[in-house]
Amino acid sequence: MLKTLIFGFLFGIVGTVAAAYYVPVVDQYRESSVISVFPNGGNTESFHINIPTDRIMIGAPGQAEPLPPGLQWPADEQFEGVRVELFKVRNARETVIGVASRMVADSERIEDSVEWVLHFPARGTFYAAMPARSADGERRIGMLRAGTREFGPLQGEISERWVPNTGDDDVDAPDGRIELVTSFVGDFPDDVTESALTGSTL
Amino acid sequence: MIKYVVSLALGTVLGVLAAAALLYFNPLAARNPLSPLAVSNNTMLSLGYSGVPTDAIVYTNSGESRAQPHPERVRELWERPIRLTEILVTVLTDSRNKPAGIGIKFSSDSEKTRLINGEALVDSAWHIHLVERGSLFVEQTENYWNLLRNIVLPAYWGSARHWKGVWNGNVTVGPGALGTAAVTGGTGEFAGLESEAVEAVNASAYSVAQGPVAMERRLTIDITGNVELTTSDVAGH
Numbered sequence: 128m129l130k131t132l133i134f135g136f137l138f139g140i141v142g143t144v145a146a147a148y149y150v151p152v153v154d155q156y157r158e159s160s161v162i163s164v165f166p167n168g169g170n171t172e173s174f175h176i177n178i179p180t181d182r183i184m185i186g187a188p189g190q191a192e193p194l195p196p197g198l199q200w201p202a203d204e205q206f207e208g209v210r211v212e213l214f215k216v217r218n219a220r221e222t223v224i225g226v227a228s229r230m231v232a233d234s235e236r237i238e239d240s241v242e243w244v245l246h247f248p249a250r251g252t253f254y255a256a257m258p259a260r261s262a263d264g265e266r267r268i269g270m271l272r273a274g275t276r277e278f279g280p281l282q283g284e285i286s287e288r289w290v291p292n293t294g295d296d297d298v299d300a301p302d303g304r305i306e307l308v309t310s311f312v313g314d315f316p317d318d319v320t321e322s323a324l325t326g327s328t329l
Numbered sequence: 330m331i332k333y334v335v336s337l338a339l340g341t342v343l344g345v346l347a348a349a350a351l352l353y354f355n356p357l358a359a360r361n362p363l364s365p366l367a368v369s370n371n372t373m374l375s376l377g378y379s380g381v382p383t384d385a386i387v388y389t390n391s392g393e394s395r396a397q398p399h400p401e402r403v404r405e406l407w408e409r410p411i412r413l414t415e416i417l418v419t420v421l422t423d424s425r426n427k428p429a430g431i432g433i434k435f436s437s438d439s440e441k442t443r444l445i446n447g448e449a450l451v452d453s454a455w456h457i458h459l460v461e462r463g464s465l466f467v468e469q470t471e472n473y474w475n476l477l478r479n480i481v482l483p484a485y486w487g488s489a490r491h492w493k494g495v496w497n498g499n500v501t502v503g504p505g506a507l508g509t510a511a512v513t514g515g516t517g518e519f520a521g522l523e524s525e526a527v528e529a530v531n532a533s534a535y536s537v538a539q540g541p542v543a544m545e546r547r548l549t550i551d552i553t554g555n556v557e558l559t560t561s562d563v564a565g566h
Contacts, residue, residue, distance in 0.1 A: 128332055128333060128336050129336075131333045131336045131337050131340065132336040132337070132339060132340040133340060134337065134340060135336065135337040135338065135339065135340020135341040135342075135343070135344060136340040136341070136343050136344040136347070137340075137344060138337075138340070138341055138344060139340065139341040139342065139343060139344020139345040139346075139347070139348065140344040140345075140347055140348045140351075141344075142341075142344070142345070142348075143344065143345045143348035143349065143352075144348050144351075144445065147348075147352060147443070147444050147445040148443070148445050151440060151442075152442045152443070152444060152449075153413065153438040153439060153440050153442045154440065155410070155413060155437065155438070155440055156409045156410050156412070157410065158410055183387070183389065183403065183404045183416070184387050184403070184418065186386060186387075186418065186431070195387065195400050195402050195403035195404065196400065196402045197400030197401060197402060198386065198387065198400055198403075199386065199400075200386065201386070201420050201428060201431075203428050205428065205460045205461070206428070206431065206460065208460075209431055209458060209460065211418065211431055211433065211458075213387065213416060213418065213433070215404075215406075215408070215411070222408075222410070223408040223410060223411060224410045224411075225410065225411060226406065226411055226414060226416060226435060228416075228433045228435075228456045230431075230433075230456060230458050230464065232458055232460075232464070232516075234460075234461055234517075236461050236462075236517070237461065237462070237463055237516055237517035238516065238517075240464075240515075240516050242456070242458075242464055242515060242516070244433070244435070244454060244456040244466065246414070246435040246437070246454055247410075248410060248411055248413060248414045248437035248438075248452075249410060249440075251452075252435065252452075252454040252468065254454075254456065254466035254513065254515065256464070256515050256516060272466065272513055272515055273466050273468065273511075273513035275452070275454065275468045275504075276452070
């Protein structure tokens with residue numbers, strides 16, 4: 128009986144340690160990405176935010192109806208020129224896959240800009256800044272400044288566009304959507320480029 | 330026959346408890362190492378904020394955590410791909426405790442979490458705007474194992490379901506090789522900045538029912554050679 132007790136004890140230790148090692152504590156759910164590949168390299172991905180349903184917060188001074196209700200934006204005068212918004216972000220299949228912040232600062236000392244941070248828990252985060260003035264009267268185009276995990280080795284640009292909802296008369300239909308389109312390309316190490324060139328001459 | 334089954338079950342339970350104790354007292358787990366920025370002569374930007382959700386402008390999560398979203402009617406992150414994520418929007422103060430800017434922190438539980446290594450990891454990203462100065466993006470991996478072990482678990486074990494005391498520690502463990510966060514400057518005087526940061530926690534009360542009750546946090550960012558320091562930046566270092 129003592130041998131059985133000792134066997135059970137060792138089994139308990141080994142089983143617990145093995146479970147702690149092999150069983151993932153965190154399992155982030157990931158939707159498959161909807162990415163199009165350009166023939167000349169790089170890829171593009173489209174995200175959107177339905178307004179007002181996907182808006183979590185509008186942080187700005189003097190709002191008659193703050194979002195969320197009960198929000199208390201800092202009364203300090205210096206925050207008057209800062210506008211912060213939080214959103215849920217959807218992929219091309221209308222599924223929420225991440226969250227985002229959009230920050231606009233109106234300042235005399237700093238050039239006006241619109242900044243986005245998009246955070247996808249299973250993939251990573253990226254940060255992009257774009258000029259406040261639109262490029263063609265319709266969309267703003269900015270550069271990817273930094274990325275984490277999947278977006279870490281990428282570079283490229285992102286565009287922002289407001290698309291009003293004109294086709295749906297349903298009262299519950301969104302007013303429109305903010306469309307974000309990324310066009311990213313990865314950095315290739317020199318040895319990969321050289322081997323590709325060598326291969327093409329054979 | 331029954332006595333063998335009973336002794337096997339008893340032995341297994343004791344083994345599981347022994348392994349759990351081994352994990353809890355794991356001598357190989359990181360013991361809150363000294364921040365590399367603390368021994369640096371570089372110039373630092375110090376930004377503080379409250380770690381208590383109700384002190385934030387907005388705090389939201391799945392709604393299933395002990396820390397409840399604030400304000401009460403803020404949209405919750407209940408959709409499956411974002412259910413293990415939380416967002417904090419807060420006023421950041423300088424080292425003299427004066428408001429300096431707005432910070433948005435996205436935090437998601439990391440799939441790299443391995444309790445056997447003493448790792449309860451969170452992938453987080455800061456989007457920071459300092460008024461009249463510019464913007465920053467901070468990427469970090471945080472390890473909350475020491476905080477869980479020293480604060481959260483003792484709160485659960487206590488009869489009052491509450492922890493009180495003093496706990497200071499750094500939570501940043503990456504992605505930098507020295508356990509630092511990666512900083513990218515965006516606009517204004519921070520444009521072009523590539524640097525490091527460390528986030529520290531100073532906790533004094535925790536409740537099982539509410540989460541953090543008294544907790545101050547501080548983000549220290551190395552801004553050497555990129556920006557002109559104000560007196561309040563330097564005072565905190």
